[in-house]
Amino acid sequence: MDGKRVLLVEDDSAQSSMLQLELKRRGFRVNAEKTVAAAAARIEKEIFDAVVTDLRLGSGDGLQVVVAVKASQPETGVIVITGHGSIDTAVAAMKAGAFDYLTKPVEPEVLALALRKTIEHRDLVGEVRRLRAEVKERRGVSGIVSASDAMGRVLALVAKVSSTDATVLVTGESGTGKELIARAIHENSPRRDGSFVAINCGALPEGLLESELFGHVKGSFTGADRNKRGLFEEASGGTIFLDEISETTPGLQVKLLRALQEGEIRRVGDNHPVKVSARVVAATNRDLMKQVTAGKFRDDLFYRLKVFPIEIPALRTRVDDVMPLAEAFIKKARVRTGSPATHFSPAAAKALRSYAWPGNVRELEHAVERALIMAGGPTVEARDLPPEIASSAPAKRRVKAKPPRKSRR
Ligand SMILES: Nc1ncnc2c1ncn2[C@@H]1O[C@H](COP(=O)(O)OP(=O)(O)OP(=O)(O)O)[C@@H](O)[C@H]1O
Ligand SMILES: [Mg+2]
Incomplete structure (x- = not known):
């Protein structure tokens, strides 16, 4: 905590000098004020890493210091010192936004520890906010490069469909960016705080795929030693991305159709339907219509998926x-x-x-x-x-x- 700036608001000179000395010895840079007015004026002009205030300041009230800090530098943590172990005033201070409270007599070491904690907390909160923004930035449409008119039209469709719950079928050759577009739809939708769950339907045999998608109950097959939620349930409130949808078997297609139409699934080995509310985005690099004609893909599922088609043109x-x-x-x-x-x-x-x-x-x-x-x-x-x-x-x-x-x- 070397060089961290602390403002100490304390009207008792002896107490103030003692605490200043002790905090300086522990590497803090300390400024001190005696009144609410002086402290408030200083908080307006300078930024502190943490503030410590006595709650009884002569005729003033330390709560006003808390309020002033929260108003002009909300990230800065405030530690209040209560005189007579009065829990009521401490609670009021915490409600006003104080980070912690200590009762008199104040042990310098305890105060230093509380200060370190509040500064670390502020740094972590800032870090989390920054990382969240960065992740959003990377995953959002902003990560999609688009200079051609054709891609501009794709992004216009993405923008339009994102605000709805419509099922989207993304088509395009391998490597055109289908998954990227699916993520963009999720990130720009009201479901962005829910999960985005992706599954490659071509990578698993039918039985395993079914249990991945819909979950299973204990004992439903060898190795099912506990109940397991499926991806449809995990993506409830979010988006499920069914990649290579053309690779599903007719048996599974029936179950997907029910999930889409009734918003209902059945876990493997369970007869009770479970309501799910996952938004579905599917993708394929095949001509699904051809698969339908060849009898390999159910036409009812095809039309249900095709509510909002987005085709990504080849590069x-x-x-x-x-x-x-x-x-x-x-x-x-x-x-x-x-x-x-x-x-x-x-x-x-x-x-x-x-x-x-x-x-x-x-x-x-x-x-x-x-x-x-x-x-x-x-x-x-x-x-x-x-x-x-x-x-x-x-x-x-x-x-x-x-x-x-x-x-x-
Ligand atoms: N417009 C774009 N801007 C930036 N990166 C892109 C764009 N399109 C695709 N990419 C990148 O190209 C790679 C392939 O994209 P993606 O995995 O989404 O393709 P796909 O269509 O799902 O491919 P496949 O059919 O093989 O699964 C990824 O790394 C993706 O980030
Ligand atoms: Mg893909």
Whole structure:
């Protein structure tokens, strides 16, 4: 607590001098005032890490000091000192926003400890607030890079659907950002304080997937040694993201349909329905309509999911997003890899813009990461890119018979 600023408000000179001395010996920087008016004036002008005030200040009342601190620097903790062990005044002080109270006679060591606690508390509260804001910032739509008209239209849909509880079906090739969009919908919805639960429906066999989604009761199958809530219940009040929804079996599709239509699920091994209120966002990189025609996907579930479809176009159809994405990924990867690279050479940029990106944004992210490792200096050259990308820019011809007037591409 070295150098932390403390304001001591105490009208008894002897007591004040003693406490100032003791706190200074423990590394605090102490200013002292004797009256409410003087203390209030000081609190207006200067910021303290903590304030200590006697509750009986001659004709004044230490409660007013608490109120003044809370009004002008609410983060600053106040410790009050009560004279006669009167619990009533201590309670009043805590209600007014004091952090702690001590009764006279005050042990300097106890006061120093209380001060450290209030300062630590203030620092933690500030830290939590800062981290929360940072997490929000990272997860919110602000983390989505969008420069093309096509992506602008996607984000407009996201903004529109976020405020509703509508089921959303996000489609797009692998790596186009379906999960990112699903998270953005959640983060921008009134459910943002609930959980966002994601599950890949293609990664588990039917039985396990069912118990993951809907939960199970003890004894319902070998290994079910206790009751377990499913993800639908965990996401109640929040959002459940059903990734690769096309991979579900017809049996499970019936159960999903009931969850969507009736807002009801059954835990495996349990006959009682449970009400759930999870908002559903589903995603697929397949043509679900084709799956329906082929008899692999139930049409009633398909139409129920398709209430609000959002299609993310492939990256090759929105070339305007390529460089802004690449630059965002440089920044991100630089932090992780400690690479000195900050930008792309014109040839590298040309290659990035010409390449077809079958793996879409994910492939671009990986390519940039790799290029950063390869690049020796501040500029990422074309040769630092994976070979299939580096060679995708149309090469300049060596021998030109009468060049055309300036052709693009
Ligand atoms: N517009 C964007 N802005 C910034 N990052 C993006 C954008 N689109 C995608 N990404 C990033 O690209 C990667 C792939 O995105 P995501 O996992 O959401 O794709 P997906 O469509 O779910 O892929 P898959 O079908 O393979 O599951 C992620 O790291 C994501 O953060
Ligand atoms: Mg995904």
